[in-house]
Structure formats: structure tokens, C-alpha cells
Amino acid sequence: MQNIEAFREAISRPQQIVITTHIKPDADALGSSLALASYLIAKGHQVTVISPTNYPAFLNWMQGHEDVLIFNEGGEAESAELVANADMIFCLDFSSLNRIQDLGVLVQKATALKVLIDHHLDPEDFADFTLWDTKAAATAELVYELIRMLKDLDQITPDIAECLYAGIMTDTGSFKHSSTSSRVHRIVAGLIDRGANVSMVSKLIYDNNNLNRLKLTGFALAERLTVIKDVNVAFFTLSKEDLNKFNYQTGDTEGLVNYALSIKGIAMAAIIIEREDQVKLSFRSFGDVPVNDLAKEYFNGGGHKNAAGGASKESFEATVSKFKKMVLDHQDRFVDKINA
Secondary structure (H helix, E strand, C coil): CCCHHHHHHHCCCCCEEEEEECCCCCHHHHHHHHHHHHHHHHCCCEEEEEECCCCCHHHCCCCCHHHCEECCCCCHHHHHHHHHHCCEEEEECCCCHHHHCHHHHHHHHCCCEEEEEECCCCCCCCCCEEEECCCCCCHHHHHHHHHHHCCCHHHCCHHHHHHHHHHHHHHCCCCCCCCCCHHHHHHHHHHHHCCCCHHHHHHHHHCCCCHHHHHHHHHHHHHCEEEEHHHCEEEEEECHHHHHHCCCCCCCCCCHHHHHHCCCCCCEEEEEEECCCCEEEEEEECCCCCHHHHHHHHHCCEECCCEEEEEECCCHHHHHHHHHHHHHHCHHHCCCCCCC
């Protein structure tokens, strides 16, 4: 953040603050939001975290989650009032206001100072203050850096440290992704020094499955995984009927795409999921396979080079066909790219 002194002045007095993040928040989105909220509350601000939608139950251990306002579950009127009256609005882990759907219209119209903290590509120019770094492994890393810039690392409590650790751990794939820099490890060491119980956080996120989620995973692996060996691509397809069969809950397909990417020789993996109003796609890749470009070109999406998402308003069947055609049209991007 280049104008850190102006930002420091802006938050030097108690403010009415709203923090929001993208739809279906993951551990980085929710963890960075709740960590920042706890820090700002301790500094004397009035803070509300607003999520456009619900989020996985395995994140319910995070401090402050019970006070999160869910916009699309009866929180529209209260959210509109909070956003309209806010002095500052923090936008975390998304680069464009359309990523928060109808809530984005309210934020756009608000007179509050707006702060963008994010690590995705191509940020929209709507914020008064921006802390943006595509080299950051997670937005939680940037929240830590903001607290450091404000010379307040001693204000990081164990609860804040655990929220930030959860975001960094998950967005680095448990420190497996290429974004896992030496800075990431230094930050994690600092979080451990400030009380983060890393084994507990790992267990709460990765070893906290309900039975239906495990059965859905087994079903997807056995019945809904397609491998196109000739072009080094593997993908899952899950219809609404499939999800209903296993009483799908938000977060039950989290990480499933990584099973496809773990297959030896696979350069790109995807999961295509039929929702009520659209079809969602998530992409993962290794090396020099820019799935963010493909997501943007074909499915109105984007993200990181090796992790991206998109959506389709076409039917489930038409979307799957479009994805297959995309793979064949761009097979030169996947063949022999596994070690690129």
C-alpha cells in the first residue's frame, strides 16, 4: 500500500466499517475477513463482516463467524443500511465488484472510503486504498502485511493468527503450490509465535468431514471422473441430481478437483458442477498452463494462472460439451506441459 500514511490517518479514529468478500467464501476469504475484523474491533472500530452467501460449515470455528451477516439469506436490508452508513468498506479476496453479485452494486454506490486487499489478477479500479500483490500466496498474507505496516504485529492474538494461518495454509495447498515463498514461511512462523495452533486448524479444516461428503467424493471418483490421457486433462462432472443424492452442503466439493490434478501426467484438471441458476467450473493446473486465460475466454471467469473459476448460463450438458471442445481446441497447451 503506497499511501500507508494516509490510510493510517483514515483509521486513526473510530469508524463504522464493513468488510466483505466473494461469494461462497473459502478459508482465505473468510479467515482474512474475520482476522481483519478482530484486529479493527480491538482498535476501537465498529465492524460488520458481510458475506454475499453462506460458506462451508468446517469454517465455523473461526472467531467472529457467528456475527457474519449473510446477504442472500435475509440480510439484504440490513446489509444495505450498513453499507450506506459505513465510513470505510474493506473488500477482501476479490478483484471485481461483480464477484459479490448484488452486494457489489451497494458497495459501488456507497460514499465510504473503499479498501481493496487482494492477490488476484486485473483488479477493478474502484478503491481509494489498494493493497494488491499477485505474488502473495493468499489474501491472509496481505492482511498480515497490512498489520505489519501499521506496526501492530503485537496486536495479533491467537484467534487472529489461526484465521490468517487457515487462509495461507489452504491457498497454498498446504504449502505445496509454487506461491509458497520464503516470506510465506516467515509469516507462518510469526503466526505460530503469536499462538496459532496449526495442528488444530489443519484438523478442523481437513479432518472434519460429514459422511455424505465422503460418499460424494467416492461417487465422484468412481462414476464422474473423466480422464483424457492424450491431452493430459482430467475433470469431474456433477449434476444437481448427483448433489441431491448425497444431501450436498456448501463446501462438500471443496478440494475435489485436486484429486483429478493428482493423477500422474495430468497438466490440467477441472470440476463442472450444476447449480440451481448456473453451472460452475473450477480449474487447476501445473506449470505453464494458464487456466485463468481459458476461464476468462470461455466461461466469463478468471483467477490465478494455475487456479481459476468460471460460470455458464447454458445447460449442464451444453457446458460440458463446450468444455470438452475447449480442451481439444487447445490441446497443445496441455500436451507435454506437465514439467514446464
